[in-house]
Amino acid sequence: MYAGRDEFTERMGAFIRDGVAAGEPTLVVVSAAKIAPLRAELGADADGVLFADMADVGANPGRIIPAWREFVSEHAAAGRPLRGIGEPIYPERGACELVECHRHEALLNLAFADTPSFWLVCPYDTEALPAEVVETAHRTHPSVVSAGVARESALFDGLEAVAAPFSDPLPEPPAGAAEVEVRLESLAALRRFVAAHADAVLSRDRSDELLLAVNELATNTVRHGGGRGVLRIWREPDALVC
Secondary structure (H helix, E strand, C coil): CECCHHHHHHHHHHHHHHHHHCCCCEEEEECHHHHHHHHHHHHHHHHHCEEEEHHHHCCCHHHHHHHHHHHHHHHHHHCCCEEEEECCCCCCCCHHHHHHHHHHHHHHHHHCCCCCCEEEECCCECCCCCHHHHHHHHHHCCEEEECCEEEECCCCCCHHHHCCCCCCCCCCCCCCCEEEEEEHHHHHHHHHHHHHHHHHHCCHHHHHHHHHHHHHHHHHHHHHCCCEEEEEEEEECCEEEC
16 A cells, blocks of 8 residues: 555565565566656666556456466566566546456456465555545455555455455446347347447457457357346447447
8 A cells, every 4th residue: 555656656666676686577567657757766776677557458457467477477487586566456447447457456366376476566546546445455465565564454355255256246337328138139230239339439450359259248148148138338438338
């Protein structure tokens, strides 16, 4: 837990510098606005650190764990401890994104339960984030550092809960969301419905990717989810949500 940009730079800079001094490979995945001051804080030590913009790596939160797994697989063979800093949760995240980000933060514990040499810090800005988001961090992380003091989180849900099926509800769609029923005989019409919305706001490549993802989910809904469902689609300031 940190309060404001300066405290972030100071604490994360110290964490990175300790790793550099120990010869530990380190990957930092945060916003571009935070990478620049971190580099300045580290000086020459920044040359031995890998940096990536969370806006690129984590635009879809589901892509973040594969990025960490790639980093671990590339460097764990050397037998040295590894360090990482990942901040997928920031004030600009939408409500739907936050649900996925919290799920990601919980799943990290499961994904790297067998990699004790990997030390990953997940910073949370207590000045900028809502109190309920910070509280959730205590449930998704086994230990919390606050005011420079580390302690076990009494609220941590544990690996068993992390491995359980998805249970966190998504936010309710807005009042103007377009809606179509998902049924076997209407899958072709559903694809046309999604394509019409996507083509209006997305590039052709992104529209095709969205259509593929929605079609897979709709097909699985029909085959494995009781035969029918509902698809809703709406615009947010910087996203199209299905």
